[in-house]
Amino acid sequence: MLLVLVGLWVGQNVNMLPVAASSNAPLYDQLFTVLFVIGTILFLGILGLLLYSLIRFRRKEGDLGDGVAVEGNLQLEIFWTAVPAVVVLFVGIYSYDIYDRMGGMIPLSDPHAMHGGMAMESAATGPSDSMPPGMVMAANVPSAVEGAEVRTWGGIGGSPGSSSGALPVDVTALQFAFLFHYPEGDFISGELHVKAGQQVELRMEARDVIHAFWVPEFRLKQDVIPGQPTILTFTPTRAGSYPIVCAELCGPYHGGMRSTVVVHEPDAFDAWLDQNRPATVASAASGLSATG
Amino acid sequence: MTTLSPSTDSLPAVAGDAAPVLEEGHGDYRMFGLATFLLADGMTFAGFFAAYLTFRAVNPLPAGAIYELELILPTINTALLVLSSFTFHRAASELKQERMGRCRWWLLVTASLGFAFLGGQMVEYFSLPFGLTDNLYASTFYALTGFHGLHVCLGALMIMIVWWQARQPGRFTPSEHFGLAAAELYWHFVDVIWLILFGILYLL
Amino acid sequence: MTLALPPTASSAPPSLQPEGWLRYLSFSLDHKVIGLQYLVTGFIFYFIGGALAGMIRIELVSPMSDFLQRDTYNEVLTLHGTVMIFLWIVPVVNGAFGNYLIPFYVGARDMAFPRLNAVAFWLIPPAGILLIASYFIAGASQSGWTAYPPLSLTTPAAGQVVWILSVLLLGGSSIFGGINFIATVLKMRRPGLKMMQLPMYCWAMLGTSFLVVLATPVLAGTLVLLSFDILAHTGFFNPALGGNAVVYQHLFWFYSHPAVYIMVLPAFGLVSEILPVHARKPLFGYTTMVYSILGIVFLGLIVWAHHMFTSATPPWMRLFFTIATAFIAVPTGIKFFNWLATLWGGKIALNSAMLFSCAFIVHFVFGGITGVALAQVPFDIHVHDTYFVVAHFHYIVYGGTVFVVFASLYHWYPKFTGRMLNEDMGRLHFTLTFIGFNLCFAPQHWLGLNGMPRRVAEYDPQFTLVNQISSVGALLMAISTLPLLINVIWSAFRGPMAGDNPWNALTPEWLTSSPPPVENWKGPAPLVTHPYGYGVPEGQIDLKGASGKELWTSGS
Numbered sequence A: 001m002l003l004v005l006v007g008l009w010v011g012q013n014v015n016m017l018p019v020a021a022s023s024n025a026p027l028y029d030q031l032f033t034v035l036f037v038i039g040t041i042l043f044l045g046i047l048g049l050l051l052y053s054l055i056r057f058r059r060k061e062g063d064l065g066d067g068v069a070v071e072g073n074l075q076l077e078i079f080w081t082a083v084p085a086v087v088v089l090f091v092g093i094y095s096y097d098i099y100d101r102m103g104g105m106i107p108l109s110d111p112h113a114m115h116g117g118m119a120m121e122s123a124a125t126g127p128s129d130s131m132p133p134g135m136v137m138a139a140n141v142p143s144a145v146e147g148a149e150v151r152t153w154g155g156i157g158g159s160p161g162s163s164s165g166a167l168p169v170d171v172t173a174l175q176f177a178f179l180f181h182y183p184e185g186d187f188i189s190g191e192l193h194v195k196a197g198q199q200v201e202l203r204m205e206a207r208d209v210i211h212a213f214w215v216p217e218f219r220l221k222q223d224v225i226p227g228q229p230t231i232l233t234f235t236p237t238r239a240g241s242y243p244i245v246c247a248e249l250c251g252p253y254h255g256g257m258r259s260t261v262v263v264h265e266p267d268a269f270d271a272w273l274d275q276n277r278p279a280t281v282a283s284a285a286s287g288l289s290a291t292g
Numbered sequence B: 001m002t003t004l005s006p007s008t009d010s011l012p013a014v015a016g017d018a019a020p021v022l023e024e025g026h027g028d029y030r031m032f033g034l035a036t037f038l039l040a041d042g043m044t045f046a047g048f049f050a051a052y053l054t055f056r057a058v059n060p061l062p063a064g065a066i067y068e069l070e071l072i073l074p075t076i077n078t079a080l081l082v083l084s085s086f087t088f089h090r091a092a093s094e095l096k097q098e099r100m101g102r103c104r105w106w107l108l109v110t111a112s113l114g115f116a117f118l119g120g121q122m123v124e125y126f127s128l129p130f131g132l133t134d135n136l137y138a139s140t141f142y143a144l145t146g147f148h149g150l151h152v153c154l155g156a157l158m159i160m161i162v163w164w165q166a167r168q169p170g171r172f173t174p175s176e177h178f179g180l181a182a183a184e185l186y187w188h189f190v191d192v193i194w195l196i197l198f199g200i201l202y203l204l
Numbered sequence C: 001m002t003l004a005l006p007p008t009a010s011s012a013p014p015s016l017q018p019e020g021w022l023r024y025l026s027f028s029l030d031h032k033v034i035g036l037q038y039l040v041t042g043f044i045f046y047f048i049g050g051a052l053a054g055m056i057r058i059e060l061v062s063p064m065s066d067f068l069q070r071d072t073y074n075e076v077l078t079l080h081g082t083v084m085i086f087l088w089i090v091p092v093v094n095g096a097f098g099n100y101l102i103p104f105y106v107g108a109r110d111m112a113f114p115r116l117n118a119v120a121f122w123l124i125p126p127a128g129i130l131l132i133a134s135y136f137i138a139g140a141s142q143s144g145w146t147a148y149p150p151l152s153l154t155t156p157a158a159g160q161v162v163w164i165l166s167v168l169l170l171g172g173s174s175i176f177g178g179i180n181f182i183a184t185v186l187k188m189r190r191p192g193l194k195m196m197q198l199p200m201y202c203w204a205m206l207g208t209s210f211l212v213v214l215a216t217p218v219l220a221g222t223l224v225l226l227s228f229d230i231l232a233h234t235g236f237f238n239p240a241l242g243g244n245a246v247v248y249q250h251l252f253w254f255y256s257h258p259a260v261y262i263m264v265l266p267a268f269g270l271v272s273e274i275l276p277v278h279a280r281k282p283l284f285g286y287t288t289m290v291y292s293i294l295g296i297v298f299l300g301l302i303v304w305a306h307h308m309f310t311s312a313t314p315p316w317m318r319l320f321f322t323i324a325t326a327f328i329a330v331p332t333g334i335k336f337f338n339w340l341a342t343l344w345g346g347k348i349a350l351n352s353a354m355l356f357s358c359a360f361i362v363h364f365v366f367g368g369i370t371g372v373a374l375a376q377v378p379f380d381i382h383v384h385d386t387y388f389v390v391a392h393f394h395y396i397v398y399g400g401t402v403f404v405v406f407a408s409l410y411h412w413y414p415k416f417t418g419r420m421l422n423e424d425m426g427r428l429h430f431t432l433t434f435i436g437f438n439l440c441f442a443p444q445h446w447l448g449l450n451g452m453p454r455r456v457a458e459y460d461p462q463f464t465l466v467n468q469i470s471s472v473g474a475l476l477m478a479i480s481t482l483p484l485l486i487n488v489i490w491s492a493f494r495g496p497m498a499g500d501n502p503w504n505a506l507t508p509e510w511l512t513s514s515p516p517p518v519e520n521w522k523g524p525a526p527l528v529t530h531p532y533g534y535g536v537p538e539g540q541i542d543l544k545g546a547s548g549k550e551l552w553t554s555g556s
C-alpha cells in the first residue's frame, strides 16, 4: 500500500517532460504519468524485495548449511503470471485509447490503395504470336498507378484533406533541412509557422534519405521516407517557438538538421502569412527601399 | 551442406544410423545437423519470399517498366526438377537393394536433370525482356531464381560427387550412406523451395 | 571421445593438438578450449567497443562537434554498436559459455560437431579484424548498426560493403554455433538424463539457438540484397529506383529483435545457474522457467515492428505489435519473480558473482519496464530514436547481459583456471561498475524525454550538463575495468588454488577437476538428475512465518 502511495506521489510530482504545446501532448502526459506510476511501483517493489532478501537471508559467517528446499509453488507462480498479464493488458488498452484520441487509428489513405495493386492487372501482353495464347503471362504485378492520385503511406490523422479547416503545409525533408511550402500563398519557408488552436496538416515527403520530423513539445514524431508521402496532423495549443529536430540518422549533419516551429496567436499568424505572400514580399521590399 | 559436417568415410561402421547413444558413444547426428541447417536455409528463402510478397502488395510497377514472364519453359523446368526428386529416390532405393550399378545410373540421371534445369534457366534468363536492374520486380525475380539456381548448382555438384564416390565398392552400404542420404535430403529441399517459388513468382 | 574423429585419431586424441597455451591459438576441437577462445576474443572486442564508446562520450562532453568529425562520429557509433553486439555479447554469452558449459551439462565429452564448432569460432577474428580495419583503410560504415537504406546506399560504399561482409561472416558463425547447440542439447544427452532434468542454461541455449537458426538467415538474405543495391545498383530498398525502404526495416528487425533475446536469454540461463549455488537453494519454479523461455522465443519472433512505430506502418500493425511486445513482460516477469523466490529463504553469500547477478536483476527490471513503455505506440512516438531508447537498451544489454558476463566470470573462473579470483578486487570492480553504469545511463532517459535525439555529434546546449554527468559515468566504467583486468591476470598465476568444487555446487562441471581434463571426466560422465538439489527439507529451518502470502503482499 505504501508502495502504491509512493508510486502515485512520484507520478504526480516528478515532472520529466518539456512543456506541452499541442492538443495531444496532455494526452501523452497522462499516459506517461500512468506508465510512470505503474513502473515506479513495480520497480520499487522488486527492488525492495531484493534488498530485503539480501539482507535478511545473508549467510552468517561460518554457516555452511543450505536454505530451504522449496522448488516451487504453483499458486504463487500463477499469481505472478496473472498480475503482469493484467497490468500489461490494462496498459495496452489504455494506450490504445490514448492513441485513438491522438488520431493515430484513423485509417490511412483509401482502402482501395491498400489492395489496389493486387486487383489491377497489367493488360500489356508480350509478343504472343510465337507462343500459344495464354501461355504468355504478363506478370500480374501491380502496374503503375495511372491517375495522379497519390497514396499516403502512413502518419497520424488520415488521408489528405480529411480534416477540413486544417492548415495544409507541404514539408520536404532533404539533407540537411526541412522546407515548408505554404499552398495558401505559395511560398517556401525554412521555419514552420502555425496558428494556435488551428489544426495543421503536414504533407511530408523526403528527397534523399529517411528523416524524421520531431517536435518534443508536441510529443509527435513521424519518419519522412523517400517515395512514401506521409501525413501528420496535429493542433498546436500554446504560442511560442519550439525546436524541430530531425530524429533519424540521415548523414554527417544529422545533428545539425534542426529548425523551429513558431506557434502564433491567430492574428499574428495571419499577419505573418500576409507578409510572406510573394506579392506582399515584393511590395514590402519596395516599401523598404522607399522608407530606408 | 555436407562439407560442414565431419567427413563421411571415417566413421566406424558401428556408429551408423542404427547406433544410438552408447554409454561412451556418440551417435551420428549429421543428418540432424543437416536438417537444422536446411531449416536455416529455408528461412533465408522465407525472407526473400516475404520481401517479394510485400513488394507486390504495396509497390506498383513504375510506369513504362517491363516485367513479363512466359510460362512454358518454367513449367518444363518445374517438371524436370520434380522428376529429379523421384529419380534420386529411385537411386536411394536401388542402393538399399545393393544394386550399385543402377544406383549410380539413377544418380547420373538426377544430376543431368539438375543441369538441364540450370540450362533451362539460362535460356530463360537470356530471353527475358528485362535485365537485373531494370525495375524492382526484375531485380527480385533474378535474386530469387538466382539464389535458388545457386542451390540447384551446388546440389547437382554434390550429386556428381556422390556419384563418383559410389564407384568405390563398399563406400555406400544399405545401412551406411550418409553422403548420399544428405544429398538426397538437400535435393528434395531445393525441389520444395522451387515449387513455392514457382507458385508465387509465376502463378500468383 | 569424439566419434566424429577418425578412429585412429580418437585412440590418441591429445597428441594431434598442440598442448599448453599454444592450443588456445590453434584450430582446437576441444569445446573448453573453443569456449575460452570465444571468451578472450570477446573481451578483446569489448575493450575495443568500450574505447569507441569512450570516444562517443568524449565527443558528447560539449554540444559542438569538436573532438570528432561529424562523419567520423557516425563511423565510431556504427562500429561501437556492431562490435558490442556481434563481436562481444553474442559470441560471449552464446559461444563462450555455451561451448564451455553445455557439454558438461548434457554429460557429453564434446559438442555434437567439434569441427563445425572450431570453424564457427575461427570466423570471428577475421570478421572482427575486417570490420575494424575498414575504419583505417576505407572509412567505416556510417549508417548506424541498423544500416537503414537509402542512407546506407548513399554513404561511402566501401565501408558499408565491408560492414555487410563482416556481419555476414558473424551471422554464419552464429548459425553454425546454433546448429551445434541444438544437436548437442537434443541429441547428446547422457543416457538416463531427461530434458526436464537439464540445468536451466541448456534450455536457455536451446531457445536461443532456435532463434538464431530461424532469424539470422533472414538478416543474411537481407544484407545480400542490400549489397546488391550498393554494388549492382538494383533497387530493392532504393525508393529512387522504385524500391521500398521500409521492407528493409521489416526484414532487419525480424532478425534484430530476436537478436536482443539472443543476447539476453543465455544470460538468463547463466543467472539461473549462479543464483541457486550462492543462495544454497533450489531454483524456484523450474517448470515455469522452461515454459517462459519457450514463450519468450515464440513471442520474440512476432514483435519486430515495435522498432518501426514511426515508419509509416499501418495502424492495425502498430496495435498488434504493441500488444504482442508488451506481453513479453509476462514470461519475463515469471523468470524474475522465480529468481527472487530463489533468493528468499536462502543462505546468500554476497560475493562478487552474487552482487553482479543481483545488480542484473535491478537493471533488467528497470530496462524492461522502460521497454514496456516503449512498446506503447503513443509513448514511443515521442521518444523513438532518442536517448531514451539508448538508455533503455544499455540498461538491458549492459546492466543486464554484461553484468551477467561479469558474474559468470567470477563464478566460473575457478573452473576455467583452477584458481580463485580475489574477492576484494571483485567487489571494487562491482562498486565502480555499478555506480559508473547508473551515472552514465540513468540521466539519458531524461535527455531523451526532453528532446535529445540519438546518433548526433552536436546537440542543443541545454543538455550539456546532463551529458557531462553521463560522460563521467562512462569514465568510471572505463576505470572499473582496471581492477577486473588486474584481478584476472594476477589470479591466473598467483590466485589461491580453487580445488575441484569451491562453491559446493551440484551441476556437472563442478564434478571434475579444475581445470577439467581433455575429455571432461576421467571416468564415466556423472548422471546429475537434480542439478539444483540444494537445501534442507522444509520444516527443518524456521523461516519465522515467511509465507508465500507475505512474500507477495510486500511485493506489490
Ligand code: HEA
Pocket (backbone or CB within 6 Å): A042, A046, A083, A084, A085, A087, A088, C146, C260, C261, C263, C264, C306, C307, C325, C326, C328, C329, C330, C332, C333, C334, C336, C364, C365, C366, C367, C368, C369, C370, C371, C372, C373, C374, C375, C376, C380, C383, C384, C385, C389, C392, C393, C396, C397, C401
Ligand atoms: C538484450 C537486449 C534487449 C532486451 C532483452 C530488450 C527487451 C525489451 N525491449 Fe528493447 N531494445 C534493445 C535491446 C533489448 N530490449 C535494443 C538494442 C534496442 C534499440 C535498437 C536500436 O534502435 O538501435 C531496443 C529498442 C526497443 C524498442 C524500440 C524503441 C524505439 O526505437 O523506438 C522497444 C519498443 O517496444 C523495446 C521494447 C522492449 C521490451 C518490451 C522488452 C521486454 O523483453 C522486456 C521485458 C522485461 C520486463 C518487463 C522486466 C521484468 C518483468 C517483470 C518484473 C514483470 C512485471 C512487469 C510489468 C507488468 C511491466 N525495445
Ligand code: HEA
Pocket (backbone or CB within 6 Å): C046, C047, C048, C049, C050, C051, C053, C054, C056, C057, C077, C078, C080, C081, C082, C084, C085, C088, C089, C143, C144, C145, C146, C390, C394, C397, C398, C402, C440, C454, C455, C456, C457, C474, C477, C478, C479, C481
Ligand atoms: C552490448 C552492447 C553494448 C554495450 C556493452 C555498450 C556499452 C556502452 N555504450 Fe553503447 N551502444 C550499443 C551497444 C552497447 N553499448 C548499441 C547497439 C548502440 C547503437 C549504435 C547505433 O546507434 O547504431 C550504442 C550506442 C551508444 C551511444 C549512443 C550514441 C549515439 O546515438 O550517438 C552511447 C552514448 O553514450 C553509448 C555509450 C556506451 C558506453 C559509455 C558504454 C560503456 O558501458 C562501455 C564500458 C566499457 C569500457 C569503457 C571499456 C573500457 C576499456 C577501455 C577504455 C580500454 C581502452 C583501450 C584502449 C584505449 C586501447 N552507446
Ligand code: CUA
Pocket (backbone or CB within 6 Å): A174, A175, A176, A210, A211, A212, A246, A247, A248, A249, A250, A251, A253, A254, A255, A257
Ligand atoms: Cu535528417 Cu537526420
Ligand SMILES: [Cu+2]
Pocket (backbone or CB within 6 Å): C256, C257, C260, C304, C306, C307
Ligand atoms: Cu525489439
